Structures are given as C-alpha cells and as structure tokens.
Amino acid sequence: MDTCIQKIREIAFQLLDKKEVEKVIGFSNGTIPMATSPITIASKQDTEKLVFNSTCGLNLANYIRQQKGKIAVIAKGCDSRNIVTHIIENQVKRDQVYIIGVPCNGMINKSKIKSLFEDEIQKFEEDGDSLIIESSSKKEKLKKNDYLRENCRLCQHRNPVIYDVLAGDLVKEQIIDVPYPDVEKIAALEADARWIHFQDLTKNCIRCYACRNACPLCYCPTCFVDESGPQWVGKGQDKTDINTFHFLRAFHCAGRCTDCGACAEACPMDINVRDFTRKLNKDTFDMFGWEAGLDLTKRPPLDAYSPDDPNDFIK
Amino acid sequence: MGNLLEHMGIERDRIHFSWISSAEATKFVDVVKEISNKVRALGPNKKLVKDYN
Ligand code: SF4
Ligand code: SF4
Numbered sequence: 001m002d003t004c005i006q007k008i009r010e011i012a013f014q015l016l017d018k019k020e021v022e023k024v025i026g027f028s029n030g031t032i033p034m035a036t037s038p039i040t041i042a043s044k045q046d047t048e049k050l051v052f053n054s055t056c057g058l059n060l061a062n063y064i065r066q067q068k069g070k071i072a073v074i075a076k077g078c079d080s081r082n083i084v085t086h087i088i089e090n091q092v093k094r095d096q097v098y099i100i101g102v103p104c105n106g107m108i109n110k111s112k113i114k115s116l117f118e119d120e121i122q123k124f125e126e127d128g129d130s131l132i133i134e135s136s137s138k139k140e141k142l143k144k145n146d147y148l149r150e151n152c153r154l155c156q157h158r159n160p161v162i163y164d165v166l167a168g169d170l171v172k173e174q175i176i177d178v179p180y181p182d183v184e185k186i187a188a189l190e191a192d193a194r195w196i197h198f199q200d201l202t203k204n205c206i207r208c209y210a211c212r213n214a215c216p217l218c219y220c221p222t223c224f225v226d227e228s229g230p231q232w233v234g235k236g237q238d239k240t241d242i243n244t245f246h247f248l249r250a251f252h253c254a255g256r257c258t259d260c261g262a263c264a265e266a267c268p269m270d271i272n273v274r275d276f277t278r279k280l281n282k283d284t285f286d287m288f289g290w291e292a293g294l295d296l297t298k299r300p301p302l303d304a305y306s307p308d309d310p311n312d313f314i315k
Numbered sequence: 316m317g318n319l320l321e322h323m324g325i326e327r328d329r330i331h332f333s334w335i336s337s338a339e340a341t342k343f344v345d346v347v348k349e350i351s352n353k354v355r356a357l358g359p360n361k362k363l364v365k366d367y368n
C-alpha cells in the first residue's frame with residue numbers, strides 16, 4: 001500500500017502543478033485511528049495529506065458531481081463503476097474527471113475489528129496482508145483477509161473499470177461461485193421469518209440518512225423522504241415509515257448499485273442496509289444479466305425497454 | 316418491486332400488476348375478481364401497516 005500512496009501523491013502533485021485539474025478528491029487520515037475521510041485538495045503542497053489504506057471504505061464517486069472545472073478522483077473498482085453510472089446518468093462528463101484508478105484488495109470491516117476490543121482502539125497500522133491494532137489494554141495482529149467487509153469478500157470487480165492512470169498494479173479478480181449467499185439465505189426463509197429478519201435489521205435505525213448521503217446514487221435535489229408536499233413517508237421512528245424508507249431507497253438504486261458498501265459503512269447503528277439492495281442486484285443480474293457500472297454505452301435495465309424484458313409479473 | 320416486497324416477507328399474492336385499457340371492461344372485472352379472491356384467502360394484512368394510535 002505504501003508504494004501506492006507515494007504514487008497517488010506524485011500523480012496528484014503533477015496534476016496540480018501542471019494545472020491539469022483544479023482539485024484532487026482523495027482520502028486523508030481521519031480524526032480517530034482506523035478511519036479515513038474524504039478530502040478535496042487544491043494546492044500541490046497539500047498532496048502529502050493524501051493516504052490510501054484498507055479503511056478507505058467510502059465511495060469518492062459521491063463527491064464528483066456539480067464540480068466546476070476539471071477534477072481528479074481516486075477510484076477503487078467499485079468507485080470507478082459508480083463514476084461510469086454518473087457518466088451514463090449525465091451527472092458528470094467523462095472529460096471532466098481525471099480518474100486515478102487504484103486496484104483494490106478489499107476494505108476492512110471496522111465493526112468486526114472493534115468488537116475484538118473492549119476499550120477504544122488507539123493505533124492502527126497495516127503491513128502488507130496484516131493489520132496491527134492496539135488499544136490501551138492489548139495489541140492484536142490480524143490477517144486482513146479474515147476481516148474484509150462482506151461486499152469486498154464477494155467483489156468480482158476490484159480493478160477499476162475506467163481510469164486515466166493507475167496508482168498500482170492490476171490485481172487478480174476473484175471468481176466467486178455463489179455471489180449472493182446472503183440473499184439466498186434470506187430467500188430460503190418462510191415469508192413471516194423474512195419479515196421478522198427485516199424488522200430486526202431495521203429496528204435500531206435512527207433515520208439519520210447517513211446511508212443515503214454516503215451513496216453516490218442518491219443525488220436527487222430533494223429526496224422523497226424530505227418532500228413535504230406530498231409527504232410520501234412519515235418522518236419519525238414509526239417502524240412502517242422506517243421500512244418504507246429502506247424499501248424505497250433500495251428500489252431507487254435498482255440496477256444502479258455497485259455494492260460498494262459505503263451505505264453500510266456510514267451507518268452509525270451498524271445496520272447492513274445492503275440486505276435490501278443486494279436482492280435487487282441479484283434480480284437484475286438473474287433477469288437482465290446486468291451488473292451496474294461496467295459499460296459506458298449501456299443504459300441500466302430499469303431505464304431502457306427491450307422486447308425481451310421478462311414480463312411475467314404483469315397480467 | 317414485487318420481488319423485493321416478497322423478499323421482505325410481504326405475501327406475493329398481495330402484489331398485483333396489470334395493464335388494462337379503458338375499453339377492456341371484462342378484463343378489468345376478471346383482474347379485480349382474481350385480486351380480491353387471492354387477497355381474501357390471505358386474510359387481513361398486518362405488515363407495513365401504520366398504527367396511528
Ligand atoms: S467492493 Fe471491491 S473494489 Fe470496492 S472496496 Fe471492496 S474489494 Fe475494493
Ligand atoms: S446502495 Fe450502498 S452499496 Fe449500493 S451504490 Fe449506494 S452506497 Fe454503494
């Protein structure tokens with residue numbers, strides 16, 4: 001990863017030095033250990049602030065809309081697929097973004113690591129495939145691959161699908177025989193048990209909308225949850241309103257979601273909201289052979305009509 | 316949409332989609348009959364219902 005950081009900083013420095021771009025969007029160290037946050041850099045002196053490691057789980061494609069002038073952005077496999085989706089949906093022009101592609105080895109599941117410690121984590125270091133984590137009471141050395149986020153374990157597009165320059169060597173893509181084990185597990189339950197699964201999943205939701213805000217797909221000027229005339233969904237903690245929010249948020253991502261995991265990463269209550277979107281990802285794959293963000297020339301299936309579309313749901 | 320609702324545990328027979336022209340009176344009657352029969356068989360819906368009390 002270290003060589004990759006050096007490369008990212010060099011590329012960013014050159015781009016800003018030659019005034020090829022006005023800003024570089026990347027990751028910087030967060031205010032606590034084992035965290036990074038998005039940063040926008042406009043001066044070449046600041047490129048030292050850029051970092052890249054296994055905690056960069058947010059999706060930077062979320063920050064490239066409505067920018068004036070040319071910008072550069074760091075993109076993992078999934079981010080690059082959301083950039084493709086943005087280009088298809090006219091949120092940004094291809095020639096307006098300079099994509100610094102980062103072949104990815106997966107991001108870590110921070111909650112899983114935190115659960116190993118009773119006290120606060122004070123230090124996080126990465127050394128190749130191992131993670132060294134310290135709190136005031138103990139120090140753990142973990143294998144990164146045992147602590148990957150679920151979406152990263154199942155990811156089949158780790159290399160950026162679109163880029164102007166690469167900050168590292170391409171990685172070997174994983175071939176996953178059963179790409180949707182989680183969805184199948186829920187589908188195998190009886191209707192009432194499925195209902196209970198989703199009730200339990202969302203019972204701690206505080207409607208903070210961090211999941212929506214972290215998602216590059218959610219760029220409506222006024223989200224349906226914020227509309228007041230008409231008010232589509234109640235604004236409080238009523239469980240039916242919570243369910244309606246989650247159901248509709250997921251449906252608005254149908255055929256567009258890249259399973260980047262930023263939504264689940266952002267949730268302060270550790271709710272795996274991907275349980276909703278993954279079902280739709282599986283359906284669009286089964287019905288249309290579609291995975292989002294792989295091809296600049298194809299419209300997402302819910303956005304295009306084809307005489308071969310499956311239509312047995314309608315009478 | 317039907318698939319996700321079903322995945323969330325809403326019974327499939329509660330969700331119906333149809334396209335009926337204003338000239339297709341008999342189709343309309345048939346579809347409504349089929350829907351009411353299927354929904355009656357399931358009984359009252361208790362999921363995704365807002366309780367205002
Ligand atoms: S989903 Fe894939 S590309 Fe994205 S962070 Fe995980 S492993 Fe990397
Ligand atoms: S719904 Fe979640 S996983 Fe899908 S694109 Fe948005 S943030 Fe990524």
Ligand code: SF4
Nearest residue numbers: 205206208209211267
């Ligand atoms: S981020 Fe989590 S708590 Fe906040 S609205 Fe989304 S699911 Fe609910």
